[in-house]
Amino acid sequence: MSDKKQQVSRRQFLNYTLTGVGGFMAAGLLVSPLRMAIDPVLKESSSGDLVNVGLSVDDITSEPQRVDWTVEQVDGWYESEPSRSAWVFKNDNGDIVALSPICTHLGCVVSWEGSEDYPNQFFCPCHDGRYEKDGTNVPGTPPLAPLPYYEHEVRDGILFLGNPISREGA
Amino acid sequence: MLQKLYDWIDDRVDITPIWRDIADHEVPEHVNPAHHFSAFVYCFGGLTFFVVVIQILSGMFLTMYYVPDIENAWKSVYYLQTEVAHGQIVRGMHHWGASVVIVMLLLHTLRVFFQGAYKKPRELNWIVGVLIFFVMLGLGFTGYLLPWDNKAYFATQVGLEIAEQVPFVGEQLKILLAGDASIVGAQTLTRFFAIHVFFLPGALFALLAIHFILIRRQGISGPL
Numbered sequence: 001m002s003d004k005k006q007q008v009s010r011r012q013f014l015n016y017t018l019t020g021v022g023g024f025m026a027a028g029l030l031v032s033p034l035r036m037a038i039d040p041v042l043k044e045s046s047s048g049d050l051v052n053v054g055l056s057v058d059d060i061t062s063e064p065q066r067v068d069w070t071v072e073q074v075d076g077w078y079e080s081e082p083s084r085s086a087w088v089f090k091n092d093n094g095d096i097v098a099l100s101p102i103c104t105h106l107g108c109v110v111s112w113e114g115s116e117d118y119p120n121q122f123f124c125p126c127h128d129g130r131y132e133k134d135g136t137n138v139p140g141t142p143p144l145a146p147l148p149y150y151e152h153e154v155r156d157g158i159l160f161l162g163n164p165i166s167r168e169g170a
Numbered sequence: 171m172l173q174k175l176y177d178w179i180d181d182r183v184d185i186t187p188i189w190r191d192i193a194d195h196e197v198p199e200h201v202n203p204a205h206h207f208s209a210f211v212y213c214f215g216g217l218t219f220f221v222v223v224i225q226i227l228s229g230m231f232l233t234m235y236y237v238p239d240i241e242n243a244w245k246s247v248y249y250l251q252t253e254v255a256h257g258q259i260v261r262g263m264h265h266w267g268a269s270v271v272i273v274m275l276l277l278h279t280l281r282v283f284f285q286g287a288y289k290k291p292r293e294l295n296w297i298v299g300v301l302i303f304f305v306m307l308g309l310g311f312t313g314y315l316l317p318w319d320n321k322a323y324f325a326t327q328v329g330l331e332i333a334e335q336v337p338f339v340g341e342q343l344k345i346l347l348a349g350d351a352s353i354v355g356a357q358t359l360t361r362f363f364a365i366h367v368f369f370l371p372g373a374l375f376a377l378l379a380i381h382f383i384l385i386r387r388q389g390i391s392g393p394l
Contacts, residue, residue: 041342045351075355
């Protein structure tokens with residue numbers, strides 16, 4: 001028996017093993033509850049499919065028109081069909097543009113030429129926020145970012161829209 | 171009769187010292203409003219706790235009617251508010267008490283701050299107090315959603331967007347709170363209910379216990 005060797009006493013040994021075993025048991029007990037709590041964070045967000053909004057491409061003009069449609073939304077165990085809207089038009093290049101009507105200021109709904117004082121602009125009635133036709137916010141009015149645009153696709157001459165994509169403020 | 175009952179228990183488990191430790195202790199003259207009226211400022215902490223007790227009791231009774239489900243939450247609150255005898259009063263206690271707690275808590279904090287009562291050796295209790303403050307704000311935020319009316323919904327929308335602004339983990343934090351990446355809905359309501367009724371009260375009890383034990387250990391800070 002060498003005196004230099006660090007002996008572990010019976011008491012220390014029991015302390016370590018019991019703490020270790022207890023720790024493992026506590027950890028084992030907590031794994032499932034924690035994994036359950038963070039499940040929404042780790043779930044892959046199903047980027048919703050594009051939806052037929054019932055508008056023929058031929059009917060899209062350079063004048064923005066309001067399109068309303070519904071999407072199928074699954075919220076856990078709760079399924080619903082909330083409505084969506086967009087302002088759809090062809091820009092100067094002939095490309096289809098679908099803008100979200102949700103004001104980037106405080107979330108009211110904007111209208112094309114919603115105010116007689118501001119022709120050729122989107123107008124928000126809540127705080128007089130304004131946007132140019134391409135959705136850029138007019139400086140000096142409340143919104144600080146352009147209107148979001150919907151990802152879109154044309155299938156068999158019919159317009160399909162997806163999720164709104166936010167744009168950074170200028 | 172009561173004395174006999176007490177004696178019977180005390181004989182066996184000797185509860186008098188426990189009782190003495192909890193409730194029977196001297197109140198220094200400088201914190202006693204009977205001696206100096208201005209000492210009423212020392213009451214704010216106790217008043218905060220008093221209102222917290224009201225919140226716990228009224229909240230327990232509210233859950234007898236409330237359902238954390240988006241179809242029924244608002245209806246259950248409406249029923250409780252309009253059809254149940256005294257339901258309006260119990261919900262009123264919880265509703266107004268929530269604001270009174272914050273007011274009392276701020277007054278208590280101001281007293282401790284301006285009297286410098288947080289200084290050594292009581293720094294730790296200040297920290298615990300700040301944690302209690304955050305828990306209280308969390309309780310207010312999560313409780314606000316539960317009636318599931320327009321105000322509740324949009325206040326939560328705003329709150330979640332604020333959480334999203336946290337650097338690096340904001341997005342995950344928001345989903346963790348809302349239960350869904352883009353929807354404020356069924357899963358948000360159950361989560362907020364669980365946080366409001368179980369998680370935060372649990373944290374609150376633990377922190378309050380530490381808060382009070384530290385006060386008894388260190389005593390109330392001396393006169394100015």
